[in-house]
Amino acid sequence: SAVISQKPSRDICQRGTSLTIQCQVDSQVTMMFWYRQQPGQSLTLIATANQGSEATYESGFVIDKFPISRPNLTFSTLTVSNMSPEDSSIYLCSVKPGHGETGELFFGEGSRLTVL
Amino acid sequence: GQNIDQPTEMTATEGAIVQINCTYQTSGFNGLFWYQQHAGEAPTFLSYNVLDGLEEKGRFSSFLSRSKGYSYLLLKELQMKDSASYLCAVPDSNYQLIWGAGTKLIIKP
Numbered sequence: 001s002a003v004i005s006q007k008p009s010r011d012i013c014q015r016g017t018s019l020t021i022q023c024q025v026d027s028q029v030t031m032m033f034w035y036r037q038q039p040g041q042s043l044t045l046i047a048t049a050n051q052g053s054e055a056t057y058e059s060g061f062v063i064d065k066f067p068i069s070r071p072n073l074t075f076s077t078l079t080v081s082n083m084s085p086e087d088s089s090i091y092l093c094s095v096k097p098g099h100g101e102t103g104e105l106f107f108g109e110g111s112r113l114t115v116l
Numbered sequence: 117g118q119n120i121d122q123p124t125e126m127t128a129t130e131g132a133i134v135q136i137n138c139t140y141q142t143s144g145f146n147g148l149f150w151y152q153q154h155a156g157e158a159p160t161f162l163s164y165n166v167l168d169g170l171e172e173k174g175r176f177s178s179f180l181s182r183s184k185g186y187s188y189l190l191l192k193e194l195q196m197k198d199s200a201s202y203l204c205a206v207p208d209s210n211y212q213l214i215w216g217a218g219t220k221l222i223i224k225p
């Protein structure tokens with residue numbers, strides 16, 4: 001298993017500003033992901049955070065809007081840039097600590113952002 | 117392409133049994149996950165099925181039929197704390213999880 005600490009847990013932000021979310025894991029993990037969950041909807045994968053290289057973004061998400069850092073195997077950050085009300089959502093960090101391709105995912109507590 | 121369908125909402129009574137269905141369409145199959153998500157919280161892992169049949173884990177059981185592209189989550193002896201959304205997810209060809217929209221389960225006394 002893995003214990004994931006995510007902060008901030010919630011924040012209220014002004015339009016046009018940027019916010020960085022931090023994700024700290026209690027063990028080294030290869031696979032780390034950032035998800036978004038908009039109100040009443042399921043999880044959408046933003047990107048895979050790769051240690052030592054650029055993140056791999058899913059369709060509809062770009063580095064300029066969601067820059068990601070992954071300096072080591074236990075830590076990552078996601079920045080939501082130039083925020084608009086449409087970015088109001090829960091952002092979740094998740095990791096797959098198991099060996100092999102189909103291990104379960106563990107999630108951080110989530111960061112609930114409200115953009116005014 | 118990938119597609120996952122599950123009911124949007126279900127209501128059940130405390131102490132009863134409820135079955136939450138999930139149908140999926142995938143190119144290839146790498147197993148199926150069920151997660152529980154309480155309102156305002158992160159999802160937590162419930163089960164993973166890769167072979168056909170029923171797997172029981174306490175009050176919760178999960179069933180899979182690969183030939184039918186079908187799974188269900190069975191919750192017995194329902195408790196109020198079981199009120200949550202239940203998410204079905206399958207890995208795609210790159211082993212990234214594709215998520216269903218979730219089934220919101222409402223438990224009434």
